Amino acid sequence: MQKLAASLREDILSGAYQLGAKLPSEAALTESHEVSRTVVREAIASLRSDGLVEARQGAGVFVISQSMPSSSMLKSFSPNKISSIIELLELRTAVEVEAAALAAKRRSPAQEGAILEACGEMRALIEVGESTVEADFEFHMAIAAATNNRRFSEFLELMGNRVIPRQRLESSEEEAATRRYLQQILAEHEKICRAISDQDEKGARDAMRLHLEGSGNRYRELLR
Incomplete structure (x- = not known):
């Protein structure tokens, strides 16, 4: 890559x-x-x-640009440090929980379709055993787009797929454990999808919080 x-x-x-x-x-x-x-x-x-x-x-x-940014918002972020991953998940929670609620309130039928499509792509990749990192990122980007506030999309674009820090997990030799983990992530995504489709703002907010805080807790267990 x-x-x-x-x-x-x-x-x-x-x-x-x-x-x-x-x-x-x-x-x-x-x-x-x-x-x-x-x-x-x-x-x-x-x-x-x-x-x-x-x-x-x-x-x-x-x-859209032919020059590299002079500085990076996440210049001190290290994907190999679990403490950095937890910090990033806390930042994402502060932003994406509200993004999910706004998406539930404002999403168009086409934006709803994009969210569902990204979720389906992740499901298909899990079934064939391929990396789901980019599909996961596209899922969160689709939700950001559905807020109809471009600042949410810009926030995620700025961070890139570093917001999905589990490359180290997907390269693990413990294939069965990795698959169970990904199935859990998929179930959390599907819950977010349902709430946004139902235009349930509170449900979308709660489902996204459960997803991101749950990810943080899983990495805290690794840290311990």
Whole structure:
């Protein structure tokens, strides 16, 4: 993933892809770089985190900047430190709990569909044993978009898929334990989906809080 992200990043910064240009499709990048779709998705997520590209639903991924940000909101974040992961989950809880309630109140039918689609994508990836990191990120991005307040989307875009810090878990040799964990995450996502579909603001708020605080508690157990 890092090699592909670095290659695309260099192409953007060097001007090979101009401002407003559309990147090659996921299928084209998969073929040209001889990598899996999962690798492509995570590389694009890294570029989004850098603020270089944005994904436009149904249209593709477009270059929005040709320079790296001078500083990072999360420059001290370390994905290998459980304490950092817990801090990030607390920050996400402060933002995303209210985002879920606003999504339940304001979502359009198309935005509801995008949330359900992201949840379904995660379910499908679990079934075939592939990484769910990018699908999980897209689920939370779809909810942010459904608030119809772009600041929520910008917040998540700024952090990128670092908000889904379980790469270390998905690479674990304990496949059965990992699968159980992912099934639990999926069940929590589905509960959030139902509340947003039902336009249940309190239910969406409670379900998102349960999901994020539950994730924090699971990492605290690892810390212990």
